[in-house]
Amino acid sequence: ETGVTQTPRHLVMGMTNKKSLKCEQHLGHNAMYWYKQSAKKPLELMFVYSLEERVENNSVPSRFSPECPNSSHLFLHLHTLQPEDSALYLCASSQDSGGSSYEQYFGPGTRLTVT
Amino acid sequence: QQQVKQSPQSLIVQKGGISIINCAYENTAFDYFPWYQQFPGKGPALLIAIRPDVSEKKEGRFTISFNKSAKQFSLHIMDSQPGDSATYFCAASLTSGGYQKVTFGTGTKLQVIP
Numbered sequence: 677e678t679g680v681t682q683t684p685r686h687l688v689m690g691m692t693n694k695k696s697l698k699c700e701q702h703l704g705h706n707a708m709y710w711y712k713q714s715a716k717k718p719l720e721l722m723f724v725y726s727l728e729e730r731v732e733n734n735s736v737p738s739r740f741s742p743e744c745p746n747s748s749h750l751f752l753h754l755h756t757l758q759p760e761d762s763a764l765y766l767c768a769s770s771q772d773s774g775g776s777s778y779e780q781y782f783g784p785g786t787r788l789t790v791t
Numbered sequence: 792q793q794q795v796k797q798s799p800q801s802l803i804v805q806k807g808g809i810s811i812i813n814c815a816y817e818n819t820a821f822d823y824f825p826w827y828q829q830f831p832g833k834g835p836a837l838l839i840a841i842r843p844d845v846s847e848k849k850e851g852r853f854t855i856s857f858n859k860s861a862k863q864f865s866l867h868i869m870d871s872q873p874g875d876s877a878t879y880f881c882a883a884s885l886t887s888g889g890y891q892k893v894t895f896g897t898g899t900k901l902q903v904i905p
Contacts, residue, residue: 680834707890718795719835719880719895726890766834772890779825780891782834 678702680783682767688789691757697786699750699767707772708750709780710742713764725750726772757790764788795883797896804903810868812899814881817862821883823891826855826866829878829898838879839866871903 680701689695710722724732725744741753764787768780796815804810827835841848841855848855854867878900884893
């Protein structure tokens with residue numbers, strides 16, 4: 677596997693379900709990101725982990741709970757979601773060090789539908 | 792102040808023509824301006840990027856023009872090809888605490904017709 681992988685690629689869940697999205701990066705990067713992509717809206721940054729520590733939480737509802745057990749893996753735990761949470765959820769990673777920015781590499785996303 | 796405004800929302804260009812997408816930003820603290828290309832079913836991928844101390848950057852058929860005083864930047868795709876049909880996002884980022892905080896535009900869906 678190369679790059680950034682995400683599973684599952686598609687997920688349909690009811691409003692009372694609990695599910696998790698998984699992201700794995702094979703690039704040796706030290707920062708990982710969750711984004712939400714909705715139609716006709718900019719990508720919305722949800723969470724950032726740098727060196728496995730959460731450094732950004734962009735006012736995301738508590739029904740979304742991230743977890744970063746190590747620098748290669750990132751999870752997004754979902755519970756009691758709303759239909760408006762239906763979107764494409766993208767994971768990205770980057771190598772950030774010494775104040776220099778590098779490009780973010782995105783996974784293919786998980787298409788989430790909340791019924 | 793964190794917004795990045797992108798236009799047009801969609802664009803149809805004849806094969807061989809020039810595609811132009813424009814973006815504007817407000818926060819002068821942004822220090823990196825990437826463009827991402829996204830095909831259906833894929834995540835965005837970096838296409839080309841520029842830093843604010845440079846007015847133009849060219850990579851093959853893709854050129855970024857950057858106007859720091861106007862706080863605007865644009866992507867030009869020369870000799871557009873059907874394979875360029877995708878959604879393009881401009882973005883602006885700033886380095887914060889060892890990671891990038893990226894603000895994206897709303898995207899432009901480009902269709903290149905033969």
